[in-house]
Amino acid sequence: MTAQRVSPLGRFLRLSLFVGLIGAGSPGVATPEDTAAICDQMAGLASQRTGVPLSVLKAISLTETGRKRGKAFRPWPWTVNMEGKGHWFESREAAKAYVDKEYARGARSFDIGCFQINYKWHGEAFASIDEMFDPVPNALYAARLLGQLHAELGSWGKAAGAYHSRTTELAERYQARFERLRGPLLAGDGGAIPDIPDIVLAANGGAEAPQPKRANLFPLLQPGVTLAPGSLVPIQGRSAGSLFAAPAPKTVID
Template identity: 45%
Template sequence: MKRLLLSLLLLALPTPATAEPGRLCRGAIQAAERASGIPAHLLSAIGRVESGRRDPETGAFHPWPWTINAEGRGQFFTTKAAAIAEVQALQARGVRSIDVGCMQVNLRHHPNAFASLDEAFDPTANANYAARFLTELQAARGGDWQRAAAAYHSQTPEFAEPYRARVLAAWATEQGNPHPPVAAPATTAATVAQPGGGGAFLSNNADRATTIANTGSPGRSLDAYRGMPVPIASRTPARLALIGR
């Protein structure tokens, strides 16, 4: 009887909070940085620019693993399954240039990066691939990490230089980031940027966005940034959507 009562009490207790999705990205990115010899917080800064968002529940700002960008439209999803389903729907329509995951690896420019979409959205696999790519860029640029970070976005100076400036600003922020404790992610909110809300890349508008109840809509489209020959991700002057499906 005592064992039965104990079992019932344990079942009645709330389950431990799952790791905040952004913390999954952050941990994977930091591990990839260390393993690849990348300067501390540089890959985290790139992740912050690529897929960063502020969690409306915790206030923490992290790269977000369930992020995609395609056809000039960026979306944050609340689950990995929802993000994968959206990519599959895009691919079924013939869309091939899709940026995915913590580090927004482009599936068209990096067709052999991942064995599956499940792996593409795995924070560790995504961060490890991005780290390898960044170190290759650095080696090809005489060991210059700043030039490598710029080339992560584009090898065209017109686009690379503004991106480098954003990464450097994010790098300074990351070096002083207190990294708040893990908390459960929000799963019932949608985040949409205010019209005319400023910000230049997918990630950087999230902290200026308003949190509204999720209506189940597919989100708002992003203004097209510009087509460019980039090895990883193209970006858009941002309007964001956090989608829960």
């Protein structure tokens, strides 16, 4: 496995997430409720950064990783789908150790995190598998992919289906589940996004970094790039690089 490469912004984002999660309650102790909230918090952040509706991102995370915890159905950030079988781990460390073990035996087709990014086709977009587990880049890419699919297909339901598969039957089945989970969340669109600090602004010392229009750091989502038939299939022209690396053509994840 390659050594991890993390930019200053990436380190800042991780620190911000960590501080936010332990800010309330016992220092350094994350309860199951805290952990289950990570995916929702990252959905809020990604919605703010990209404009994808909060209900869409929350519903995708639930569809991908949701499980019953007590009386509630919640997403879970330390979820791994290994070659078609889902696993829910109590900690990031346990999930990462499992993936490392499976990777060592030769496994390459596995999905990681709140939004189940697939390593086989899109791992080269990240500095390392560990960065794929980071809820921030995991959520930001998922949001941008969904935005691209919405632009292509014209509805969030169809975008969700294609996020899962370009095979019609599989996409429709996934879309139906997504729509059921999204329904109760629609009221949260608009004004109910969690109060998450503008971490990008803070990382730039309080000043907005100059950007031409909206910078698109994901070559998969650049105009003229054609998605392969399905969200879990390869794309052409992939190149390695961190999600948070300095501007340079890089390729993306599922």
